Each structure stands twice: as structure tokens, then as C-alpha cells.
Amino acid sequence: MGRWITLTVNGSKRRVEVKDNEILLDVLRDKLKVKSVKAACWRGECGLCSILLNGKLVKSCLVLAVEVDGSEILTVEGLARDGELAPIQRSFIEHGALQCGFCTPAFVLASHKLLEENPSASEDEIKESLSGIVCRCGTYYEIIEAIKDASKHYQVRKKV
Amino acid sequence: MSFGAPYLTLPEFTYHKPKSLKEALQLLNEFRDEAKVMAGGVGLIAFMKERLLAPNHVIDIKDIPELKIIEYRKGEGLKIGATVTMSEIEKHDIVREKYVALHQAVKAGSDPIIKNRATLVGNICEAIPWVDGPVPLIAYNAELEIMSVDNVRRMPVSEFIKGPVEISLEPNEIVTSVYLPDLPPEAKSLFMKFNTGSEFALATLAAYVNDSKKPRDARLVYGAVSTKPVRAYEAEKIILTNKNISEAVILAAEKASKEIDVISDVLATEDYRRHLVKLLTINVLSRIFEVG
Numbered sequence: 001m002g003r004w005i006t007l008t009v010n011g012s013k014r015r016v017e018v019k020d021n022e023i024l025l026d027v028l029r030d031k032l033k034v035k036s037v038k039a040a041c042w043r044g045e046c047g048l049c050s051i052l053l054n055g056k057l058v059k060s061c062l063v064l065a066v067e068v069d070g071s072e073i074l075t076v077e078g079l080a081r082d083g084e085l086a087p088i089q090r091s092f093i094e095h096g097a098l099q100c101g102f103c104t105p106a107f108v109l110a111s112h113k114l115l116e117e118n119p120s121a122s123e124d125e126i127k128e129s130l131s132g133i134v135c136r137c138g139t140y141y142e143i144i145e146a147i148k149d150a151s152k153h154y155q156v157r158k159k160v
Numbered sequence: 161m162s163f164g165a166p167y168l169t170l171p172e173f174t175y176h177k178p179k180s181l182k183e184a185l186q187l188l189n190e191f192r193d194e195a196k197v198m199a200g201g202v203g204l205i206a207f208m209k210e211r212l213l214a215p216n217h218v219i220d221i222k223d224i225p226e227l228k229i230i231e232y233r234k235g236e237g238l239k240i241g242a243t244v245t246m247s248e249i250e251k252h253d254i255v256r257e258k259y260v261a262l263h264q265a266v267k268a269g270s271d272p273i274i275k276n277r278a279t280l281v282g283n284i285c286e287a288i289p290w291v292d293g294p295v296p297l298i299a300y301n302a303e304l305e306i307m308s309v310d311n312v313r314r315m316p317v318s319e320f321i322k323g324p325v326e327i328s329l330e331p332n333e334i335v336t337s338v339y340l341p342d343l344p345p346e347a348k349s350l351f352m353k354f355n356t357g358s359e360f361a362l363a364t365l366a367a368y369v370n371d372s373k374k375p376r377d378a379r380l381v382y383g384a385v386s387t388k389p390v391r392a393y394e395a396e397k398i399i400l401t402n403k404n405i406s407e408a409v410i411l412a413a414e415k416a417s418k419e420i421d422v423i424s425d426v427l428a429t430e431d432y433r434r435h436l437v438k439l440l441t442i443n444v445l446s447r448i449f450e451v452g
Binding site: 019020021022023026039042043044047050056057058059061062063064066067110128129131132133 | 168169170171172173174175177201202205206209218220222247270271272273274276277
């Protein structure tokens with residue numbers, strides 16, 4: 001027995017049946033097949049399941065699926081426009097800001113959100129805003145360089 | 161927050177999302193011990209994954225308009241509703257300018273993604289000894305507003321937290337808001353946390369003084385050192401009575417490290433924590449009184 005909820009995931013409306021005790025992370029991955037949302041610690045420590053829920057960055061392993069009925073969800077799959085990668089995605093590639101790549105979707109999404117809100121973020125602000133996500137390969141240096149480099153594109157965008 | 165390997169799923173429960181406070185209180189009155197109230201959920205969902213809690217009903221209060229309010233009124237103080245998130249508190253201008261110790265504690269409390277969901281009232285109700293939220297609130301003499309279907313009461317945060325995960329709350333009651341009294345313009349407050357490599361503190365201190373030039377009211381509250389936040393009453397007296405403030409800071413730090421109740425656990429020994437209490441006190445009070 002479940003209930004039907006409607007979500008807008010990366011711009012498209014999705015209806016899905018969920019049980020009251022189902023976690024949003026599992027519904028996204030297993031039922032809606034949004035695989036960029038990674039499951040690693042399941043308890044809010046690693047940040048790899050981070051999504052933008054109605055514009056706010058949250059860890060989807062600590063969210064019930066039933067409670068977000070009617071919400072808008074953005075994951076890294078929704079960042080590209082007309083087949084063109086977002087500036088932060090290009091910057092991650094240019095700087096080689098990843099090793100195994102498992103944490104990359106979360107870092108890309110979180111940095112995209114940060115630069116949209118604060119395109120001139122200082123290094124300290126970048127570190128603080130990403131402190132809830134863990135990279136076990138230790139590519140933090142490259143990630144911070146990639147964000148600093150991408151910030152100019154977001155500054156231009158904000159002026160327009 | 162973790163005590164071991166979690167289950168990946170949650171125990172079964174029925175989910176309720178009341179639209180009004182009245183409806184929420186009626187549901188809670190009906191289910192009582194069988195139900196748990198959920199605000200941000202970061203604590204409750206983690207606890208359920210650990211099977212430390214397995215309620216039959218979860219009552220989500222996020223849709224209740226009056227609990228989302230954070231507002232400051234001159235002469236009355238600051239009111240923070242039960243579903244106001246840590247992020248909203250951290251960004252609030254009055255909190256940053258006036259309730260400095262609260263701002264610092266919220267900033268140090270967790271990472272920014274968790275803070276988009278976590279709430280201050282939830283932090284208080286968890287009553288885990290090492291959480292940061294309650295410590296500055298006790299330093300400000302903050303009170304909670306607690307409601308049930310047929311009653312409204314106020315209780316100081318210091319009395320509400322009775323021990324580790326032990327609070328003064330009936331099964332049919334909801335903590336609806338926390339009230340911080342208005343502070344005099346000369347008031348100063350600071351929070352400092354000592355931790356090594358994780359957000360879990362080994363010792364914290366929230367200090368409040370009504371006026372750093374002429375202190376007549378001072379409170380020193382230590383968190384993460386005992387089973388609940390503790391005040392150093394004798395050390396507070398030293399600050400208020402000793403004319404030489406540089407000397408008072410040292411004497412108060414020594415007194416505080418001896419007088420308060422301190423425990424040993426896997427994170428630190430009692431001796432080490434007493435040493436931290438002394439260092440935190442010197443550090444924080446020197447900044448408040450601007451002495452060497």
C-alpha cells in the first residue's frame with residue numbers, strides 16, 4: 001500500500017508510488033532512475049546524495065519521499081542547457097577536479113548553487129559551503145580551483 | 161550523528177502532515193507515545209535508521225505556518241519557531257548582530273547542507289550532550305513555549321533538558337517556539353567550541369555579560385563536558401565582584417574548571433575536559449572584556 005506523489009525532476013513531471021517510510025534517495029535512484037544521486041553513508045555525513053529541493057541544497061538520505069509531494073528537484077542531470085554543459089561542469093573537466101568521480105555530481109551541483117548565489121565567493125566561502133560533502137580521493141584542491149575559475153562565467157551571467 | 165552501522169531502510173510508520181497547529185496537537189493527543197514529531201527530520205530519520213526509535217506515526221509539522229516564524233521585537237526579544245532552520249537563523253541579521261553566541265554556535269553546529277533542514281528546536285529536543293544549540297540559549301536565559309491540546313506553558317531551556325536524551329516533555333506536547341529575551345545595547349556574548357576533526361565537541365562555552373564595562377549580570381554555560389549543559393555560578397560571581405578584570409578572568413577560569421560537573425568518556429578524560437574548560441574561559445572572557 002502506498003500513495004502517489006508528483007515531483008518535477010530536472011524539469012519533467014514524474015508520478016511515482018511510494019510508501020510512507022521510503023527515503024527520497026532510494027525513490028530517486030531505484031524508482032525514478034536518477035543515478036547521479038549517490039548512496040554512500042545513508043546518514044547525512046558524506047553529502048553525496050545532495051540534491052536541490054525547491055532551490056535548497058539538502059541531503060536526500062534524510063528526507064522522506066512522501067513529504068516532498070509537489071516539489072521541484074534539480075540534480076546534476078538537469079544542469080546542461082540544449083546539450084551544452086554548464087560552466088561549472090566544463091571547469092571540473094578542464095581542471096581534472098575528480099579522480100574516481102563518485103562524489104563529483106554532488107560537488108558540481110553544490111558549486112553550481114554556490115556560484116549562482118554568490119559568484120564572487122572567496123576561497124573560505126567555497127570551503128565552508130562545500131564542507132558537508134566528502135571526497136575520499138582528496139581532490140579538494142582541484143575542485144576549489146575549478147570553482148574559482150568557473151566563477152567568472154557566473155559573474156557575467158548575473159550582470160546580464 | 162551516529163552510534164553504529166545504520167539500517168538502510170526505515171521501520172514502518174504512518175506519515176501525517178497536518179496543515180494547522182490545532183490539527184497537529186489533536187493527532188499527537190490521539191497517538192501520544194506511538195507518535196514522533198518531525199521538524200527538519202535530520203535527527204529523527206537518522207535515529208529511526210539506527211532503530212533507536214520506531215514510532216508508529218510520524219507527524220510532520222513543516223506545513224504549519226506559525227511555526228515557520230523568526231521575528232525580533234524591541235523590548236520583547238527574539239522568537240524562533242519550531243521549523244525555522246539553522247540556515248535561516250544563521251542568515252538572520254538580528255541574530256548575527258545581537259545574539260552573537262547563538263550565531264557562532266549555529267555556524268559551528270553542522271555543515272551548511274544539513275543546516276538547510278536542521279532546526280534549533282529539534283536540536284534542543286534531541287538533548288544530546290554534545291550538541292551546540294542549547295548552550296548559548298541557556299546563556300541568554302531563553303525559554304521554550306510548549307503546547308498541548310488544552311495547555312500552553314513556558315519553561316527555561318535549562319530546566320527543559322534533564323539529561324542525555326531526556327527532556328521535560330509530555331507525550332502529547334509539542335515545543336512550538338524558543339524565546340530569547342531582548343538584550344541591553346551594551347550586552348556582549350560569545351560562543352567557542354573545542355573539537356578535533358569532527359563536529360562533535362569535547363567542550364564548548366557560551367558566555368553572556370550584560371555590560372562589559374560594568375558587569376552586573378554574567379552567565380557562563382559549558383556544553384559537551386557533562387550529561388547536560390552546566391553553569392559555573394561561582395565563576396560568574398568572580399566576574400561580577402572582582403574590580404581587576406584581568407585578574408578576574410584568570411580566577412574565574414580556574415574556578416569554573418574546578419566547580420562544574422565534568423565527565424570522562426571515549427572522547428576525552430575528565431582532567432582533559434577541565435583543562436579545556438579553563439582555556440575556553442580565558443579565551444572567551446578575554447575577548448568579551450578586551451583584556452590581554
